[in-house]
Amino acid sequence: MADVDPAAVLDSDPWFASLDRAIAEAMKAAGRVRRHAAGSAVYHLGDDPNGLHLVIAGEVRLLSYSEAGAQMVALVARAGDWFGELSTIDGRERPQDAIAAGEVSLFSLDQPAVERIAASHPAIWRAIGMLSCRHQRQALAYIDTLVSLPPRARIAAMLAGRLMRESDGAVLVSQDQIAAGVGLSRQTVNATLRDFERRGLVRRGYGRIEILDPAALRRIRAGSMSAQAAA
Numbered sequence: 001m002a003d004v005d006p007a008a009v010l011d012s013d014p015w016f017a018s019l020d021r022a023i024a025e026a027m028k029a030a031g032r033v034r035r036h037a038a039g040s041a042v043y044h045l046g047d048d049p050n051g052l053h054l055v056i057a058g059e060v061r062l063l064s065y066s067e068a069g070a071q072m073v074a075l076v077a078r079a080g081d082w083f084g085e086l087s088t089i090d091g092r093e094r095p096q097d098a099i100a101a102g103e104v105s106l107f108s109l110d111q112p113a114v115e116r117i118a119a120s121h122p123a124i125w126r127a128i129g130m131l132s133c134r135h136q137r138q139a140l141a142y143i144d145t146l147v148s149l150p151p152r153a154r155i156a157a158m159l160a161g162r163l164m165r166e167s168d169g170a171v172l173v174s175q176d177q178i179a180a181g182v183g184l185s186r187q188t189v190n191a192t193l194r195d196f197e198r199r200g201l202v203r204r205g206y207g208r209i210e211i212l213d214p215a216a217l218r219r220i221r222a223g224s225m226s227a228q229a230a231a
Contacts, residue, residue, distance in 0.1 A: 003105075004056045004057045004079075004105060006031070006033055006054075006056050006107040007028065009054065009056050009079065009080055009107070010024075010027075010028065010054065010107065012080065013054070013080055013082075015082065015127075015130070015131050015134070018127075019124075019127055020121065020123060020127075022121055023117065023121045023123065023124050023127065026117045026120070026121060027109055027117065027124075030109055030110075030113040030116070030117060031054075031107050031108060031109045031113070032107070032108055032109075032110075033056065033105060033106070033107055033108075034105070034106050034108050035103065035104065035105050035106075036058075036060075036100040036103070036104045036105075036106065037100065037103060038100055038101070038102045038103055039099065039100060040099070040100050041097060041098065041099055041100075042060060042084075042098040042099070042100065042104075042106065043084070043094045043097070043098050044094065044097050045063075045065070045093075045094055045095065045096055045097050046093045046094060047093060047094045048087075048093060048094075048111075049084070049087035049088055049091060049092070049093075049094065049111050050084075050108075050110060050111055051084065051088060051108055051109045051110040051111045051113065051114055052082060052084050052085055052088045052108070052109045052114060052128065053077075053082065053083055053084045053098075053106045053107070053108050053109075054080075054081070054082050054106065054107040054108075055077050055078055055079050055080065055081050055082075055083075055104065055105075055106060056079060056105040056106060056107055057079055057103075057104065057105040058078075058079070058100065058101070058102050058103055058104035058105060059076055059077065059078050059100075059101040059102060059104065060076075060077045060083065060098050060099065060100055060101065060104055060106075061073055061075075061076055061077075061098070061099050061101050061177075062074045062075040062076075062077065062083060062096045062097070062098050063096055063097040063098075063099060064095070064096050071180055073177055073180045073181040074096055074139075075135075075139070076101070076162075076181075077098075082131055083098065084098070085128050085131050085132045085135070086132060088111065088114055088128060089125065089128055089129060089132060091111075101172075102172075114128075145157070146182060146183070147183070149221070151182075151184050151188050151192060152192050152195070152220060153220055153221050153223075154182040154183075154184065155178060155182060155184070155189060155192050155193070155196075156196075156217040156218070156220035156221045157217075157221040158178060158181055158182050159171055159178075159202070159209060159211060159217055160211075160214055160217040160218050160221060163211050163214055163217075169210060169211055170205075170208045170209065170210045170211065171208065171209045171211060172207060172208050173207070173208070173209060174207050175189050175190055175193065178193075178209075193209070196217075199216075200212055200213060201213045201216050201217060202217075
């Protein structure tokens with residue numbers, strides 16, 4: 001993985017740019033760049049808080065589990081995304097697994113570093129709270145949209161959305177991960193992707209879906225939302 005300047009990622013982040021300058025400089029000084037191999041854990045469900053993390057390069061999947069043990073992808077954090085703020089604020093155990101999807105570089109601010117900064121700049125707690133609020137609102141908006149869509153529109157929406165963040169014309173995701181991300185069975189996802197492939201919208205591969213007609217996927221999503229609005 002090529003080195004990425006963490007300062008460039010930090011300075012382009014709207015939340016970080018909104019911080020008091022003294023807090024921002026303290027975070028830059030205290031943070032450390034850490035690299036994680038594919039499949040390794042940044043933290044596990046139930047771990048003590050280990051601070052706040054910013055993805056510099058790669059992806060981190062935040063995984064939740066149902067009572068029956070079924071895995072669901074709660075969030076995919078990509079370059080420029082922060083995660084881990086909930087346990088950073090309340091000091092309680094991690095509510096999810098955070099797993100590197102491929103090689104990942106993070107800018108990490110350890111829990112003791114956050115607390116040291118807070119001793120001099122207590123306003124950092126409100127700033128991290130605002131970051132958490134932003135994430136909660138994004139999650140609620142996504143859930144509200146997703147659960148209201150029929151299965152094929154959910155899958156189309158997920159693929160089109162992921163493609164906007166991945167520049168090579170393909171989405172690096174398995175059918176199991178799609179199923180977990182949209183709350184459908186693997187059988188439903190498989191049947192829908194077969195239909196999309198037959199119609200020339202996608203091409204399935206191992207651990208990846210090549211998007212051949214992203215506009216058609218967006219139309220499927222938009223058409224379902226329009227139909228619901230008219231109902």
